[in-house]
Structure formats: C-alpha cells, structure tokens
Amino acid sequence: xxxxxxxxxxxxxxxxxxxxxxxxxxxxxxxxxxxxxxxxxxxxxxxxxxxxxxxxxxxxxxxxxxxxxxxxxxxx
Amino acid sequence: xxxxxxxxxxxxxxxxxxxxxxxxxxxxxxxxxxxxxxxxxxxxxxxxxxxxxxxxxxxxxxxxxxxxxxxxxxxxxxxxxxxxxxxxxxxxxxxxxxxxxxxxxxxxxxxxxxxxxxxxxxxxxxxxxxxxxxxxxxxxxxxxxxxxxxxxxxxxxxxxxxxxxxxxxxxxxxxxxxxxxxxxxxxxxxxxxxxxxxxxxxxxxxxxxxxxxxxxxxxxxxxxxxxxxxxxxxxxxxxxxxxxxxxxxxxxxxxxxxxxxxxxxxxxxxxxxxxxxxxxxxxxxxxxxxxxxxxxxxxxxxxxxxxxxxxxxxxxxx
Numbered sequence: 001x002x003x004x005x006x007x008x009x010x011x012x013x014x015x016x017x018x019x020x021x022x023x024x025x026x027x028x029x030x031x032x033x034x035x036x037x038x039x040x041x042x043x044x045x046x047x048x049x050x051x052x053x054x055x056x057x058x059x060x061x062x063x064x065x066x067x068x069x070x071x072x073x074x075x076x
Numbered sequence: 077x078x079x080x081x082x083x084x085x086x087x088x089x090x091x092x093x094x095x096x097x098x099x100x101x102x103x104x105x106x107x108x109x110x111x112x113x114x115x116x117x118x119x120x121x122x123x124x125x126x127x128x129x130x131x132x133x134x135x136x137x138x139x140x141x142x143x144x145x146x147x148x149x150x151x152x153x154x155x156x157x158x159x160x161x162x163x164x165x166x167x168x169x170x171x172x173x174x175x176x177x178x179x180x181x182x183x184x185x186x187x188x189x190x191x192x193x194x195x196x197x198x199x200x201x202x203x204x205x206x207x208x209x210x211x212x213x214x215x216x217x218x219x220x221x222x223x224x225x226x227x228x229x230x231x232x233x234x235x236x237x238x239x240x241x242x243x244x245x246x247x248x249x250x251x252x253x254x255x256x257x258x259x260x261x262x263x264x265x266x267x268x269x270x271x272x273x274x275x276x277x278x279x280x281x282x283x284x285x286x287x288x289x290x291x292x293x294x295x296x297x298x299x300x301x302x303x304x305x306x307x308x309x310x311x312x313x314x315x316x317x318x319x320x321x322x323x324x325x326x327x328x329x330x331x332x333x334x335x336x337x338x339x340x341x342x343x344x345x346x347x348x349x350x351x352x353x354x355x356x357x358x359x360x361x362x363x364x365x366x367x368x369x370x371x372x373x374x375x376x377x378x379x380x381x382x383x384x385x386x387x388x389x390x391x392x393x394x
Contacts, residue, residue, distance in 0.1 A: 022114070023331060025301040026294060029314040032327065039326035053326070 084169040088158035092147030113302035176273035186210040187373035189343035189361035192221025216343040217243015244292040290344025
C-alpha cells in the first residue's frame, strides 16, 4: 500500500500527509478499529474509510484526493 | 533456578532507521539471534545476523561502528549502540513475557481455566481428565482468585505437575500488586507465581499451539509487537476482542499467514468457543465450574485435524 502512495505525482504528494499503520502492532490495530474497518488493505482519507479490501487505481486515488482537497479549500 | 541459562535477551528501540526494534541475545559475552524487526531491508539484516552470530561483543562492535546510512546512523550503527548499551548495563534484559514449552508431541490434552483458587474443583477436574486418558493438563489463569484456598490450589498444581500459566490475578500477586479483594498470599507462593510462564507452547503432530490468558500481557513492560506470538495475541485481544467481533474476521484472515502458531488458546473472557479460520484453530476457554458442575476442554488431534470438546461433570459441592 505504501508503494502505491510513494509513486503518486509530486504535486499530489505535496498536498497530502501519509500515515501507514502496521496491523501487526497494537497501534495499528487501534487505528483500524477507530476507522471501523473490517478488512485489509484499507485506505482512509481524512479519517474517512474510503477503500476497503482493495488498492485503488492510481488515477482514481488522485481524483479522490483532489476532490477532497478542492472541497476543503473551497470551504476555507 | 536450576537449569537456567546465562543467555539474556535484549530489545533495543532504534532511532533514525527503518526497523523500530533490534532483538538480540547475549550468551556468555557473545551475540546470538540478532533480529531487526518491524522494517528495513530483510535480506541485508539477515546477512548481518548470520555474520555476527556467535561473535564476542567486542569483536562484533569492530564491524558495526562507523557505518552511515541516513539520519546520521544506520542499522549496523544502531546495533552497535544496542550492544554497547547491553555491555555497560544501560540496556536491561527484556523479559516481557516468558514462554515455556511442553516438549512432548501430544495427541490429547486437557485444558482448565478460571480455577480461581478452588483446589477442590481442581481435584475433581483432574479425576475426570484421568478417566479420559489425557496426556497433559494445561491450566490457564486465573489460578488464584478471591479465595482463601489460593495456597492450597498452588500446592495441588505443583503436586500434580500441571502445566500452569499466569493469569492477570497471578501476575498481580507475583508483583505484589494484587487488588484489595484478593486475600494475602505468602511470599513463597508469590515467588512461585512469579516464575510461571505467561505463555505455554505445545505441539500436536504438525500443529504448533500456544496458550495464554489474555490482554494483560500486552501491558507488560517491554512488550514488543514483534516478539514471538505477539501477533497472535494482538489479533485475538485487540483486533477481534477475543473472537467476539466476527465483522473483522476478514482482516484476521489477512493476517493469519504471518502466524507462527496453528492453535491459539486463551481464557480471559471465561466463555467457551472454537473458531476454525484459514487453517487455524482459535479456542476460548470457559470457567472451570458453575452451578451445575465442573468443565474442562479436551483438545486432540485425529487424522491431522484438531478436535475440541467441552467436557462436563456434575458436581454440587466446593
């Protein structure tokens, strides 16, 4: 999962903060439960569980990041 | 303790490198079983471990110092810091939880939990188990409880040479931190509880099993998420709430390939249960007694499959 984030374009990388949680750890399990996720892999954006059981295609992920980014900046 | 080795286990929290921890052992001044855990390049890490296996600490340090990777340090540099800390005593040996092994390959074992100081019930259970030709008895915690018979219970366990592990109450007694509802216990019984393991591992044909009480182990000092069997415990205790939350079983299935154990037995909830998921058996033990009688779990292997049964016997007294 982290690899698919690392290969995102630089302009996308600059507007996101990436956290990868290791499910082997207590911290990772706690975060998993906080997000109310049920399966792996899971991807959350701004603490919203957006993708479960799959790794999204790169363009789909970029589009969703940009959509949220624009929404946040319009509201500010 | 008779037979205790001079090997000390260390867990070093790293700084500035990919693996968050380095685990290693020092045996009579030499390095053993180095593991860079939780990240980093596994290939190079394994090579470092192989090359340094058995090397005296001073000699190992000559290879490790002065290597830079990023953040002004490197994995070898962090290992050098770890070894130096172990040498000068600033890094204490890790003993977050003790694992003992039943070294015999078993076909049928008996499982008891939540005996909580009731030695009369224990005697009844042993009699019932003997009639079922059990090869070994594993007694999970809590061994002690709000009972004035805790001492008698301990004596009985020792007399029958039962494999016993610490529950949360037992650990508290051992540390001198029991709550006010638990009656006093003599120091020699506390010392006996202190020496008990927290985890027992066993073998049934091709299946490896572990037995533990519950989540107090995760709160022990120096508990590492990367210790042997910590993953199994984290998944049972934290992810699935002792297998009570079936909605997260898909996530559990994704993690199971990383398990070392095939049979995972626990007792904290005091509820009977058996789940077979992706080739692994998860077993929750219920209490040793209730209003109707005594209960224990029978675990056996037949045709390479694990069979688990809850065995009951009527008993009104005790």
